[in-house]
Amino acid sequence: MEMLEKDQEIDLTIIPPSGPAPAERSAVRARDLSVFYGDFQAVKDIDLACVANRITALIGPSGCGKSTVIRSFNRMNDLIPSARVEGQILFDDVDIYGPGVDPVEVRRRVGMVFQKPNPFPKSIYDNVAWGAKVNGFKGEMDTLVEEALRQAVLWDEVKDKLKESGYSLSGGQQQRLCIARAIAVKPEIVLMDEPTSALDPVATLRIEELLQDLKERYTIIIVTHNMQQAARASDYTAFFNMNAERAGYLVEYGRTEDIFTKPREKTTEDYITGRFG
Amino acid sequence: MTDIRSHFHQELADLEQTLLNVADQAEQMVGMAVDAICIPDMELAARVVALDNQIDRIYLDVHNRWLTLMARQQPMASDLRMMSVLLHLNTTLERMGDQCVNIAKMAQVTFGLPRSERIIAQIREMGDLVRQMIRTGVEALVRRDIDEARLLPAMDEPVDRLNRNMYREVVECGPDPSLLEWATRMMMVSRALERIGDQVVDIAEQTAFLLTGEMMEFNENGISGTG
Ligand SMILES: Nc1ncnc2c1ncn2[C@@H]1O[C@H](COP(=O)(O)OP(=O)(O)O)[C@@H](O)[C@H]1O
Ligand SMILES: [Mg+2]
Numbered sequence: 001m002e003m004l005e006k007d008q009e010i011d012l013t014i015i016p017p018s019g020p021a022p023a024e025r026s027a028v029r030a031r032d033l034s035v036f037y038g039d040f041q042a043v044k045d046i047d048l049a050c051v052a053n054r055i056t057a058l059i060g061p062s063g064c065g066k067s068t069v070i071r072s073f074n075r076m077n078d079l080i081p082s083a084r085v086e087g088q089i090l091f092d093d094v095d096i097y098g099p100g101v102d103p104v105e106v107r108r109r110v111g112m113v114f115q116k117p118n119p120f121p122k123s124i125y126d127n128v129a130w131g132a133k134v135n136g137f138k139g140e141m142d143t144l145v146e147e148a149l150r151q152a153v154l155w156d157e158v159k160d161k162l163k164e165s166g167y168s169l170s171g172g173q174q175q176r177l178c179i180a181r182a183i184a185v186k187p188e189i190v191l192m193d194e195p196t197s198a199l200d201p202v203a204t205l206r207i208e209e210l211l212q213d214l215k216e217r218y219t220i221i222i223v224t225h226n227m228q229q230a231a232r233a234s235d236y237t238a239f240f241n242m243n244a245e246r247a248g249y250l251v252e253y254g255r256t257e258d259i260f261t262k263p264r265e266k267t268t269e270d271y272i273t274g275r276f277g
Numbered sequence: 278m279t280d281i282r283s284h285f286h287q288e289l290a291d292l293e294q295t296l297l298n299v300a301d302q303a304e305q306m307v308g309m310a311v312d313a314i315c316i317p318d319m320e321l322a323a324r325v326v327a328l329d330n331q332i333d334r335i336y337l338d339v340h341n342r343w344l345t346l347m348a349r350q351q352p353m354a355s356d357l358r359m360m361s362v363l364l365h366l367n368t369t370l371e372r373m374g375d376q377c378v379n380i381a382k383m384a385q386v387t388f389g390l391p392r393s394e395r396i397i398a399q400i401r402e403m404g405d406l407v408r409q410m411i412r413t414g415v416e417a418l419v420r421r422d423i424d425e426a427r428l429l430p431a432m433d434e435p436v437d438r439l440n441r442n443m444y445r446e447v448v449e450c451g452p453d454p455s456l457l458e459w460a461t462r463m464m465m466v467s468r469a470l471e472r473i474g475d476q477v478v479d480i481a482e483q484t485a486f487l488l489t490g491e492m493m494e495f496n497e498n499g500i501s502g503t504g
Binding site for chain 1: 282285286351352353354355356357358489490
C-alpha cells in the first residue's frame with residue numbers, strides 16, 4: 001500500500017469544503033469515467049473519490065447510471081458485451097482497467113452484493129467457503145467461515161445448521177449470507193447495489209446496522225433508491241442525475257449530513273425534497 | 278407520489294402562513310399591552326389575555342400538524358430547515374404572547390396608581406421600537422431577505438439601552454414613595470419588552486439559518502457563525 005501517499009490529498013474540486021477531512025484517504029477513485037453500452041453513453045465524466053472505511057451512498061433517479069458506475073468499480077461491466085469503459089478507476093493509484101490487470105483479482109479485492117439475495121444452491125457453509133476455495137485458500141476453513149458469518153452478524157442464527165441449504169434462510173438472512181460470502185475473501189471494498197430493496201423494514205435495518213460494523217474493516221459503496229437509507233446509513237452521498245441525452249453525471253458529492261440538510265446544488269435540493277421533474 | 282409531495286409543500290406553506298399571522302397578532306398585542314399601561318385601559322389588558330389564549334391554541338395545533346408532517350414526510354434539505362424554523366418560530370411566538378400577558382397583568386395591578394410621565398414616555402418608545410422590530414423580522418422571513426434579517430441586532434440595541442436606563446428612572450422616583458409601587462412594576466414591563474426584542478432577534482437568526490444552512494448568533498458585537 002505504499003502508493004497511498006498521493007491519494008491522501010483528495011482533489012478539492014471533487015469534494016469541496018463539506019467533503020472528507022484531509023486525513024481521510026480515498027480507497028478507490030473514478031477519474032473521467034464514461035461508460036457506453038454500444039453507442040449509448042450511460043454515464044459521462046464521473047470524478048468520484050470514495051473514502052476508505054466509510055460508507056458512500058450513490059443516489060439519483062432510476063436510469064441515471066448508479067449501477068453502471070458501481071459495476072465499473074470491480075470491472076463487472078466487462079461481463080456485458082456491449083459495455084465500453086473510458087477513463088480510469090484508480091485503486092491504490094493503479095488503474096484497474098490498465099494493461100496487465102487481472103479482473104479476477106480486481107473482483108477479489110472489490111466484492112459485490114446484489115439487489116436480490118443470490119445464494120448458491122449449496123449449504124450455508126459452502127456459500128461462504130466457496131470464494132476462498134476458488135482463490136486457493138490454504139488456511140483453516142472452519143475459522144474463516146465462522147469469522148465471515150460473525151462479521152455478517154449471521155453466525156448465531158446459523159451456527160447449528162451450517163449444512164442446510166442457503167435457500168432455507170429468510171430473505172434478510174440470505175442477504176447477510178451473501179455479505180458473508182463477499183467478505184470471506186477479504187476484499188478491501190464491498191459494493192452493494194440496492195442490497196435491501198427486496199427486504200422488509202426490519203431486515204433492512206439489520207443490514208444498515210451491519211454496514212456500520214463492516215466499515216471498520218471495509219470501504220463500502222452502496223447504491224440505494226431510498227433516500228432515507230442514504231441519510232441514515234451513509235457517511236458520504238453522491239447524487240447523480242441525467243443530462244438531456246440521458247447520460248448520467250455526478251451532480252454533487254459531500255458529507256451525507258450536508259447533502260441532506262444544505263445541498264449546494266439546486267438539482268440536488270429539488271431531487272431530495274421531491275420537487276423533481 | 279408527486280401529489281403527496283406537493284401536498285406536503287402546500288402544508289408547509291400553510292404552517293408558515295399560520296405563524297406569520299400569529300406574528301402579526303403578537304405585534305398588535307405588544308401595541309395593546311403598552312396602551313393598556315399608558316392610557317391606562319383595563320379592557321385592553323383583558324383583550325391581550327384573551328388573544329394570548331388564542332395563540333396558545335394555535336401553538337398546540339401547529340405543533341400537532343408539525344409532528345404529523347415530520348413523521349409522514351421526513352423532510353430533507355431546505356424543507357428540513359424550514360421545519361426547524363417553524364418549530365422555533367412557534368415556540369418563540371408563544372413566548373412573545375406570554376410576555377404581552379405579563380405586561381397586561383402589570384396594567385391590571387397598577388391601575389389607578391400614581392405614575393411618572395417620563396417612564397410612560399419611555400415605555401411607549403420601547404413599545405414602538407419592538408413593534409417595528411417584529412414587522413422587520415417578519416418581513417425578512419417572508420421575503421427570505423438575509424440583509425433585512427441582519428438589521429435586527431442593531432434595532433435591538435436601543436431597546437436594551439432603554440431597559441437598562443429604566444432602573445435609573447425608577448430610582449429617581451425614590452423621593453416620591455407614592456410612585457414607587459407603580460414604578461417598580463414598570464421595570465417588569467420594560468424587562469418584558471426587552472425580552473420580546475431578543476425574541477425577534479432569534480427569529481432573524483432562524484431566517485438566516487433557513488437561507489444559509491448555518492446557525493449564526495446575532496448579537497450586538499456583530500454576527501458570529503457556529504455552523
Ligand atoms: N446491459 C445494458 N445494456 C444496455 N443499456 C444498459 C445496460 N445496463 C444499463 N443500461 C442503460 O444505462 C443507463 C443507466 O442504467 P443503470 O446504470 O442501471 O442506472 P441506475 O442503476 O441508476 O438505475 C440506463 O439508460 C439503462 O437503460
Ligand atoms: Mg440500478
